[in-house]
Amino acid sequence: MKKHNFYAGPSILSEYTIKNTAAAVENFAGTGLSLMEVSHRGKEFVAVMDEARALVKELLDVPESHEVIFLGGGASLQFCMVPFNLLNRKAAYLDSGTWASKAIKEAKFFGEVEVVASSKDRNYSYIPKNYTISPDAEYFHITTNNTIFGTELHHIPDVSVPLVSDMSSDIFARPVDVSRFDVIYAGAQKNLAPSGVAVVIVRRDALGRVERPIPSMLNYRIHVDNGSMYNTPPVVPVYAALQTLKWYKEQGGITVIQQKNIEKATILYDEIDRNRLFTGTAAVEDRSLMNVCFVMKEEYKALESAFNEYASARGIVGIKGHRSVGGFRASLYNAMPKSSVEALIEAMKSFEQTV
């Protein structure tokens, strides 16, 4: 039976990505060798890295002022690399969820951190608004999509300091004005590739401003100057990322993908709001298009595990909510077909009939 994959991360990838990557693991670019056993300095892999970087630029309309690099260590390493490279004295952070608070914790190793607002008071179920940022903050760090709590910034805040964003779970899900950011980073395992790599977009002239020495592997400039090949990159995830990027381009680009994402999320939220068993957990105006969090209403709470089993018998996997929210989380990343969302909706409707 075909599985409907709603895992939050690592998560669904396009068939195109999986098939082409599997083929290259067996025979890479006609070399007769596996992608895993050839030099990353060979012309075949250099071409992969160059094309992947170029496609990120093309799909997100990255201006000339910015560079694209692929780095190991996931998004969590960026929690530390960002302040290591950009924070001299003070930076502002928005505490909108678990990942944001982890980024805050790391930044504190490097300087003063001004947490301008937090939604922790209501278990991160909304995006804080109406805050002020000190004009002397060197950057303002946001998390555009809060994977665990299912909230998303639908508008990039209008602030006077440069922005830095963790876009791990909504990069390539909608167009973004990259010129407003000093750094955008994303772990690959939600909308791009298997885990093991992060894509980082960095403004060249934001670098070189901090006074501290930066170890080479943690220095953006070193990776930029070496074309993202300072050391051996994670070749299989980068190859897979290239396949996903090609597939995005084939679909018509990020605006087309955004339209599909809106459609998928809308039909699922409509069903959550209609169905008498379920209720959404995120503030309606901040609902994420990527991670849809919902629970059973108080009077039906005891049925949560029964619904999980009911859904899994229909090939629906990965909808169990994160332990800090409970209930259910359906992740609708770019590679998720609308038919899988419809299968989940169908299961919600038919389960309601049984109660």
Ligand SMILES: *Cc1c(COP(=O)(O)O)cnc(C)c1O
């Ligand atoms: C998954 C996730 C992370 C953590 O990514 P790693 O690659 O595991 O370090 C960080 N931020 C957000 C928003 C995420 O969704």
